[in-house]
Amino acid sequence: LPLTEFSVPQVIAAGTVGGVPVSSERTVVIAVDAMGGDYAPAEVVRGAAIYLHTHAAEDNSAVLLVGDEARIRAELRDIEAGGRVHANYPKDRLGIVASSQLVGMDEHPMEAFRDKPDSSIAYTIQLVQEGRAHGAFSAGNTGAFMVTATQVLQRIEGVKRPAIATLFPKETGGSAVVVDAGANVDCRPSQLVQFALLGSIYAEHVLGVRNPRVGLLSNGEEDAKGNELVYGARTLLQNAGPGVNFVGNVEGNHVFEGGVDVVVCDGFVGNVLLKGAEGIVRLVLSLLSAEAKNAPDEITREALLASLLRLRQRVDYAEFGGAPLLGVNGPVFIAHGRSDSRAIATGIRIAAQASRSGYVSFIRESLKGAAA
Amino acid sequence: LPLTEFSVPQVIAAGTVGGVPVSSERTVVIAVDAMGGDYAPAEVVRGAAIYLHTHAAEDNSAVLLVGDEARIRAELRDIEAGGRVHANYPKDRLGIVASSQLVGMDEHPMEAFRDKPDSSIAYTIQLVQEGRAHGAFSAGNTGAFMVTATQVLQRIEGVKRPAIATLFPKETGGSAVVVDAGANVDCRPSQLVQFALLGSIYAEHVLGVRNPRVGLLSNGEEDAKGNELVYGARTLLQNAGPGVNFVGNVEGNHVFEGGVDVVVCDGFVGNVLLKGAEGIVRLVLSLLSAEAKNAPDEITREALLASLLRLRQRVDYAEFGGAPLLGVNGPVFIAHGRSDSRAIATGIRIAAQASRSGYVSFIRESLKGAAA
Numbered sequence: 252l253p254l255t256e257f258s259v260p261q262v263i264a265a266g267t268v269g270g271v272p273v274s275s276e277r278t279v280v281i282a283v284d285a286m287g288g289d290y291a292p293a294e295v296v297r298g299a300a301i302y303l304h305t306h307a308a309e310d311n312s313a314v315l316l317v318g319d320e321a322r323i324r325a326e327l328r329d330i331e332a333g334g335r336v337h338a339n340y341p342k343d344r345l346g347i348v349a350s351s352q353l354v355g356m357d358e359h360p361m362e363a364f365r366d367k368p369d370s371s372i373a374y375t376i377q378l379v380q381e382g383r384a385h386g387a388f389s390a391g392n393t394g395a396f397m398v399t400a401t402q403v404l405q406r407i408e409g410v411k412r413p414a415i416a417t418l419f420p421k422e423t424g425g426s427a428v429v430v431d432a433g434a435n436v437d438c439r440p441s442q443l444v445q446f447a448l449l450g451s452i453y454a455e456h457v458l459g460v461r462n463p464r465v466g467l468l469s470n471g472e473e474d475a476k477g478n479e480l481v482y483g484a485r486t487l488l489q490n491a492g493p494g495v496n497f498v499g500n501v502e503g504n505h506v507f508e509g510g511v512d513v514v515v516c517d518g519f520v521g522n523v524l525l526k527g528a529e530g531i532v533r534l535v536l537s538l539l540s541a542e543a544k545n546a547p548d549e550i551t552r553e554a555l556l557a558s559l560l561r562l563r564q565r566v567d568y569a570e571f572g573g574a575p576l577l578g579v580n581g582p583v584f585i586a587h588g589r590s591d592s593r594a595i596a597t598g599i600r601i602a603a604q605a606s607r608s609g610y611v612s613f614i615r616e617s618l619k620g621a622a623a
Numbered sequence: 624l625p626l627t628e629f630s631v632p633q634v635i636a637a638g639t640v641g642g643v644p645v646s647s648e649r650t651v652v653i654a655v656d657a658m659g660g661d662y663a664p665a666e667v668v669r670g671a672a673i674y675l676h677t678h679a680a681e682d683n684s685a686v687l688l689v690g691d692e693a694r695i696r697a698e699l700r701d702i703e704a705g706g707r708v709h710a711n712y713p714k715d716r717l718g719i720v721a722s723s724q725l726v727g728m729d730e731h732p733m734e735a736f737r738d739k740p741d742s743s744i745a746y747t748i749q750l751v752q753e754g755r756a757h758g759a760f761s762a763g764n765t766g767a768f769m770v771t772a773t774q775v776l777q778r779i780e781g782v783k784r785p786a787i788a789t790l791f792p793k794e795t796g797g798s799a800v801v802v803d804a805g806a807n808v809d810c811r812p813s814q815l816v817q818f819a820l821l822g823s824i825y826a827e828h829v830l831g832v833r834n835p836r837v838g839l840l841s842n843g844e845e846d847a848k849g850n851e852l853v854y855g856a857r858t859l860l861q862n863a864g865p866g867v868n869f870v871g872n873v874e875g876n877h878v879f880e881g882g883v884d885v886v887v888c889d890g891f892v893g894n895v896l897l898k899g900a901e902g903i904v905r906l907v908l909s910l911l912s913a914e915a916k917n918a919p920d921e922i923t924r925e926a927l928l929a930s931l932l933r934l935r936q937r938v939d940y941a942e943f944g945g946a947p948l949l950g951v952n953g954p955v956f957i958a959h960g961r962s963d964s965r966a967i968a969t970g971i972r973i974a975a976q977a978s979r980s981g982y983v984s985f986i987r988e989s990l991k992g993a994a995a
Binding site: 357359419420422433436437468469470471473475476477478479481502503504505506507508516517518519520522523524525526527528529530531532533534535536537538539542546547550551554555558561562565566 | 729731791792794805808809840841842843845847848849850851853874875876877878879880888889890891892894895896897898899900901902903904905906907908909910911914918919922923926927930933934937938
């Protein structure tokens with residue numbers, strides 16, 4: 252990879268970030284695809300600055316922005332000139348890795364992987380593969396990012412198909428992990444059992460849930476309900492053994508009610524659930540925003556806006572930031588194409604915390620045990 | 624059917640309801656399963672009274688409450704003694720049809736149909752079958768209600784499998800019709816094409832949408848996205864001919880954005896979408912309710928509660944009331960088991976308006992054309 256002269260990358264290679272000694276045990280380095288997403292690079296670069304300003308010291312982390320160097324530098328200058336608080340982000344924790352190619356949001360994933368070896372997506376993954384970053388993050392072409400991650404980092408031994416885990420807010424606080432949220436559209440029952448294992452390890456080691464409860468997404472709680480996939484997976488989940496605490500069928504609403512920590516489904520259904528929830532949340536929040544706009548007086552308006560802000564923090568998908576691709580040899584985080592700087596900042600934070608947890612090693616260990 | 628002495632039923636048979644001359648062209652009569660639902664019969668009976676008080680005159684409609692006569696009468700006495708405005712519901716528009724059996728919410732649908740010929744569900748459907756009511760409505764055991772409707776009223780000629788249509792709120796106002804929302808879990812592509820036709824007729828004749836746009840629910844808008852069912856259905860939908868204005872694949876969020884009027888999917892996916900949307904809406908509204916509770920002063924609290932009420936009217940599933948079972952020979956409406964009196968009142972209203980539209984005849988005509 253042709254690294255630029257800019258601060259971090261070489262220093263990481265040499266064992267320090269801006270004078271701070273780093274190692275995989277100490278500083279967590281996240282490679283961020285600066286060119287990925289509907290508002291890239293502006294919102295991605297700004298999101299990185301916000302993250303670094305607010306959490307990098309506490310997380311002891313650094314960010315490598317991967318992409319068009321001139322454009323990234325221009326965005327950084329804008330941020331520094333802008334005078335907002337995050338203009339004071341810790342400069343010694345930011346690096347740029349120049350890449351010359353771009354993957355469009357609609358490009359065919361496999362073709363993008365094959366034909367664009369110098370894309371920001373390719374380099375972002377490569378940094379993890381070479382051990383120069385601990386995690387990869389992109390709001391760009393999801394398919395291309397997944398294909399590249401799977402081809403370059405490879406599947407963990409024993410993993411049939413990597414899966415996307417998405418976090419959903421629970422009424423009781425915390426999050427439910429839904430696996431798969433879009434990577435695999437037509438699944439076999441045995442894949443759902445593996446999703447249960449992957450999701451459980453993530454819930455335990457990243458979210459801190461002990462003995463996470465696993466639900467099988469269905470159209471009813473009763474045993475008699477379900478489609479062919481659910482019938483097949485149900486028996487397998489009941490006999491999955493340690494590592495999968497299966498509690499039974501759950502319905503779409505149960506995801507949000509707090510009775511389960513991990514929900515498994517095929518990627519088609521998970522994607523519909525995710526996008527549907529996003530859609531109705533956006534509708535509700537826009538209605539509430541209109542309520543604030545039409546408020547009879549300033550005090551009421553302020554109260555409504557304050558409530559809206561707190562609701563967003565609990566339920567807006569823009570706040571959630573990144574979904575891990577579970578099953579590949581490295582922490583890989585996929586963000587929504589629509590991510591704004593706030594969503595990017597949250598996403599990098601999740602990626603940094605998850606990468607530090609070592610969840611990938613736990614998955615590796617767990618599958619080694621299963622094969623033995 | 625053993626009708627009681629109470630006002631309506633016999634009068635309907637004789638052509639009048641409480642002195643008003645009725646015919647199928649004039650008064651719409653809805654049979655309501657008074658014993659169905661988590662809060663039956665109290666909330667169902669109250670919902671009927673609210674509906675009759677607020678809309679029966681304008682709709683020119685009447686309600687037959689089907690169930691345990693003594694309990695229904697007791698609820699009506701309570702309502703009349705309660706002194707709320709709906710205590711003044713038009714008595715000449717209400718009838719009671721006594722039934723002696725109850726179907727529990729968890730009973731096996733086919734067994735309930737076979738073993739309980741005198742249940743409130745059986746009589747509710749039978750009233751439609753005998754032409755003594757124009758539509759049937761129940762918040763009880765969905766499976767039993769569907770099986771009974773399908774067995775007694777029978778499928779419309781040419782219909783492969785009846786499907787549940789659910790209305791989802793759109794940002795642009797109005798509703799999107801999602802078919803199927805739970806009746807058929809594993810579907811073939813040709814079934815989805817029929818769902819498109821059924822949903823389009825409902826959207827046109829009940830919701831007043833001209834040339835409704837049909838979307839195929841998928842995990843991405845691109846042609847390359849989708850599972851096997853979507854691939855198969857896509858080509859068939861493109862060649863479905865007049866009556867189906869297919870506009871392409873849509874994602875979960877598009878259901879709420881207003882670009883399509885009818886969305887087709889298998890019943891498993893539709894059910895997950897519906898329950899998921901219900902779950903997250905309940906979470907958001909409960910958070911907003913907590914905001915109101917914790918408001919710093921009375922004015923802010925009132926403002927938040929007023930906003931909450933308006934939001935509920937737009938997005939709360941309790942407000943939507945009833946989903947038609949499309950494809951059977953009669954208007955049949957399924958309500959959520961959790962329906963309160965407000966949801967029941969809305970549901971009966973929807974049932975009355977839809978039954979008056981004659982959408983069942985339009986479906987019959989349309990399929991006759993297709994067979995020719």
